Amino acid sequence: MKTFSISKTVMYALITIYSALSLLPMLLVLMISVTDEDAILKNGYSLFPEKFSLYAYKLIFTGGSQVMRSYGISIIVTIIGTMLAILITSMAGYTLANKNVKYRNLLSLYFFITMIFSAGIVPWYLMNRSLGLTNNILALIIPSLLFSPFNLFLVRNFMNGVPDSLRESATIDGASDITIAFRIYLPLCKPVLATIALFYGLDYWNNWWNAIMLIDSKDLYPLQFMLLQMQSEISMLNEMTMLAGSSDITLPSESVKMATAVVTIGPIIFLYPYLQKYFVKGLVIGSVKG
Amino acid sequence: MEKKQRRGFGMLSDIRRNGTSYLLVLPAMAYTFIFGYMTYPYMLIAFQRFNYSKGIFHSEWIGLKNFEFFFRSNKAFTVTFNTIFLNLLFIVFGTLTALAISLILNELRKRLFVKISQSIMLFPHFISWIVISYVLYAFFSMDMGIVNKLLNQFGIAPVNWYTEQQAWPAILTVMHVWKGAGMSAVIYLATITGIDDTLYEAAEIDGASRWQMCMRITVPLMMPTVVILSLLSVGKIMYGDFGMIYALIGDNGTLYATTDIIDTYVFRSLRQIGNPSEAMAVGLFQSVVGFILVFGTNAITRKFFKDGALY
Numbered sequence: 001m002k003t004f005s006i007s008k009t010v011m012y013a014l015i016t017i018y019s020a021l022s023l024l025p026m027l028l029v030l031m032i033s034v035t036d037e038d039a040i041l042k043n044g045y046s047l048f049p050e051k052f053s054l055y056a057y058k059l060i061f062t063g064g065s066q067v068m069r070s071y072g073i074s075i076i077v078t079i080i081g082t083m084l085a086i087l088i089t090s091m092a093g094y095t096l097a098n099k100n101v102k103y104r105n106l107l108s109l110y111f112f113i114t115m116i117f118s119a120g121i122v123p124w125y126l127m128n129r130s131l132g133l134t135n136n137i138l139a140l141i142i143p144s145l146l147f148s149p150f151n152l153f154l155v156r157n158f159m160n161g162v163p164d165s166l167r168e169s170a171t172i173d174g175a176s177d178i179t180i181a182f183r184i185y186l187p188l189c190k191p192v193l194a195t196i197a198l199f200y201g202l203d204y205w206n207n208w209w210n211a212i213m214l215i216d217s218k219d220l221y222p223l224q225f226m227l228l229q230m231q232s233e234i235s236m237l238n239e240m241t242m243l244a245g246s247s248d249i250t251l252p253s254e255s256v257k258m259a260t261a262v263v264t265i266g267p268i269i270f271l272y273p274y275l276q277k278y279f280v281k282g283l284v285i286g287s288v289k290g
Numbered sequence: 291m292e293k294k295q296r297r298g299f300g301m302l303s304d305i306r307r308n309g310t311s312y313l314l315v316l317p318a319m320a321y322t323f324i325f326g327y328m329t330y331p332y333m334l335i336a337f338q339r340f341n342y343s344k345g346i347f348h349s350e351w352i353g354l355k356n357f358e359f360f361f362r363s364n365k366a367f368t369v370t371f372n373t374i375f376l377n378l379l380f381i382v383f384g385t386l387t388a389l390a391i392s393l394i395l396n397e398l399r400k401r402l403f404v405k406i407s408q409s410i411m412l413f414p415h416f417i418s419w420i421v422i423s424y425v426l427y428a429f430f431s432m433d434m435g436i437v438n439k440l441l442n443q444f445g446i447a448p449v450n451w452y453t454e455q456q457a458w459p460a461i462l463t464v465m466h467v468w469k470g471a472g473m474s475a476v477i478y479l480a481t482i483t484g485i486d487d488t489l490y491e492a493a494e495i496d497g498a499s500r501w502q503m504c505m506r507i508t509v510p511l512m513m514p515t516v517v518i519l520s521l522l523s524v525g526k527i528m529y530g531d532f533g534m535i536y537a538l539i540g541d542n543g544t545l546y547a548t549t550d551i552i553d554t555y556v557f558r559s560l561r562q563i564g565n566p567s568e569a570m571a572v573g574l575f576q577s578v579v580g581f582i583l584v585f586g587t588n589a590i591t592r593k594f595f596k597d598g599a600l601y
Contacts, residue, residue, distance in 0.1 A: 114326030
């Protein structure tokens with residue numbers, strides 16, 4: 001029995017270490033963000049701040065900063081985009097699950113084809129350009145994410161599980177398809193709607209692809225893209241100062257950089273309990289059986 | 291002939307009968323049409339010298355010149371090799387780590403511990419690669435990074451990691467595993483949970499140890515899932531993770547030799563060099579090979595695991 005408990009201890013230790021490693025890097029970023037700037041410059045990055053300071057956060061949250069503006073853009077895009085995407089997906093899902101619709105399988109195929117065969121990024125870019133989806137907020141909302149066939153099939157499969165007798169009795173009572181879809185089906189499908197809401201929401205929040213392809217104006221940078229630009233501008237400025245030997249360009253301080261990264265994951269931590277619950281479900285449905 | 295006519299009539303009458311249902315699916319159909327089907331013709335620009343102002347119908351046709359340009363350059367081999375090599379590293383190490391975690395978690399019976407460690411492991415999955423690039427910078431920065439500080443303690447001179455080509459396949463693999471293994475472990479654990487309990491009960495009566503049960507029951511029964519998921523990843527081996535590579539490497543040209551993949555190459559040709567036709571030619575090469583691989587691996591999957599195939 002003794003060897004048994006040793007192996008158990010080892011297993012507990014391994015999992016604990018792996019969990020710690022999952023969290024530690026983020027903790028490091030958090031700690032740098034609350035470290036005094038001079039202490040960072042003197043000692044380098046450290047998990048244990050020598051001198052505590054909230055200067056970076058004060059700077060970020062004072063009005064008019066680029067971070068706050070990008071935060072606003074990201075929030076607007078995520079909310080509007082997610083709501084539109086859920087609406088479109090659930091409406092289409094209702095039709096594909098409606099057994100009165102004779103050609104629902106043909107419709108499924110229509111969506112499925114684009115899911116397995118995509119033309120790639122160049123046609124996608126040229127299409128957006130020709131539609132005028134560049135340099136405006138719609139370019140962050142409409143292309144590529146507004147609707148995903150994968151989520152549509154998730155909704156359809158869930159709605160297939162709703163008993164048909166429900167629709168029949170509602171029809172006999174004189175309800176129209178609109179009423180049945182919005183008053184009966186959608187409330188019954190809350191779990192799957194929550195799942196796709198999280199899929200879409202997280203996609204929108206973490207998306208910077210649309211911005212890197214279609215946005216040039218700084219006013220429209222979403223948070224993630226602003227973060228990317230900040231990193232590449234710093235390395236560029238670093239090279240320039242090295243070449244020119246001058247140091248009159250002020251770089252964003254180390255703590256501000258890391259603080260921006262921390263506030264970018266803020267909403268995710270807030271949503272985390274829900275995220276985890278639904279993602280596990282959605283992932284198991286989605287990945288094992290396409 | 292008559293049959294065909296009846297079908298057409300049938301569709302019209304079906305639309306009339308279920309008009310509202312068809313109305314509900316219309317927005318999704320329109321979206322799919324515009325961003326799916328209508329983008330296909332643009333693939334033709336791979337055979338053109340595409341000019342934005344002239345458009346797809348009036349640009350000059352140049353045959354296979356764009357492909358020639360790409361395949362004659364030494365870049366073709368580098369980016370194709372990097373894409374496949376990095377993906378192989380990700381698949382092998384990602385699968386092994388996730389498998390190990392799920393097997394261990396399955397042995398641990400303290401539910402609270404399993405639950406908490408699981409939610410912690412999932413955390414990296416929800417973070418964007420851009421935020422992770424900041425994490426990476428905290429580790430590998432030349433003068434302030436943790437790694438160089440540690441090296442310093444052992445008396446080793448600091449390394450400028452952002453110019454070390456050879457180190458990056460390893461760094462990228464570690465980051466990829468770090469971000470995704472927790473998530474894959476959850477899928478594997480779900481598969482383990484689905485294994486029939488009576489098998490374990492029978493084994494216990496026969497006096498099998500936990501280790502034997504794990505090796506003789508759990509692992510073999512998980513293999514179909516593992517193989518299916520790996521084959522699906524192999525099918526997508528021509529597609530690199532642009533989000534990851536671009537966020538972590540960016541436009542750092544000194545690292546291209548080991549980190550530049552087809553997707554980042556296409557992105558640069560399109561957006562930075564501004565040659566959409568060459569970008570499309572490379573993209574088409576990727577799509578065609580990718581398409582063959584996806585269908586090939588799927589056929590294999592279907593042959594060996596009847597209900598495992600994706601389509």
